[in-house]
Amino acid sequence: MSKFLETVTTIRNQAHLVAALTDLGYKPEIHADGAALVGYEGRERPERAHVIVRRVQIGPASNDIGFVRKPDGTFGAVLSEYDRAIGFDEKWVGRVQQSYKERQTLADAKAKGYVFRGREVVQTPEGPQIRLQFAAR
Amino acid sequence: MQRKVITVTLEPDGTSKIDLEGFTDNTCGKVMDDFRAGDRVLSERRKPEYYNHGHSRQFQQGNQ
Numbered sequence: 001m002s003k004f005l006e007t008v009t010t011i012r013n014q015a016h017l018v019a020a021l022t023d024l025g026y027k028p029e030i031h032a033d034g035a036a037l038v039g040y041e042g043r044e045r046p047e048r049a050h051v052i053v054r055r056v057q058i059g060p061a062s063n064d065i066g067f068v069r070k071p072d073g074t075f076g077a078v079l080s081e082y083d084r085a086i087g088f089d090e091k092w093v094g095r096v097q098q099s100y101k102e103r104q105t106l107a108d109a110k111a112k113g114y115v116f117r118g119r120e121v122v123q124t125p126e127g128p129q130i131r132l133q134f135a136a137r
Numbered sequence: 138m139q140r141k142v143i144t145v146t147l148e149p150d151g152t153s154k155i156d157l158e159g160f161t162d163n164t165c166g167k168v169m170d171d172f173r174a175g176d177r178v179l180s181e182r183r184k185p186e187y188y189n190h191g192h193s194r195q196f197q198q199g200n201q
Binding site for chain 1: 140141142143144145146147148149150151152153154155156157158159160161164165168169171172173174175176177178179180181182183184
């Protein structure tokens with residue numbers, strides 16, 4: 001039988017998250033026990049995160065962006081109100097999820113014996129759409 | 138033997154579409170799970186091939 005499924009990406013794997021952020025041009029820090037996010041004025045904020053993109057990579061008046069590992073093992077983004085307003089919002093998180101899912105899909109497919117057939121990027125009004133194709137043995 | 142092709146479409150909003158073609162056996166569910174990787178399902182549908190391999194007839198017989 002053939003099927004079609006639509007899903008929303010859940011970020012669980014720290015290595016793929018770090019790779020996804022790197023693919024998007026950032027240099028994320030990894031903190032196994034979490035570290036404080038720093039605000040635009042240079043002071044530590046109460047929020048802590050396990051993967052952090054420092055504010056110097058975001059903008060001159062920005063705060064750090066963090067990804068915190070939740071008790072269920074998934075990662076959630078910590079975004080300040082200011083940074084949401086300048087474009088680091090759910091749409092930006094969507095691009096991180098897209099990059100993450102590409103990394104995860106390529107790694108998982110290889111590990112499970114699927115044959116990678118190709119990658120295509122289609123520009124859409126919403127942003128780049130990535131199509132990956134595989135064959136089952 | 139028909140080619141079994143998996144196409145994963147990654148949207149910029151963080152959603153994905155997984156499309157299986159040429160699967161006429163029971164491996165379909167396992168392959169879908171492999172590519173879903175635990176992500177939350179927004180929608181799911183079977184494609185026409187599913188009904189072209191006897192499933193539709195079995196469903197009708199089951200209701201007689």
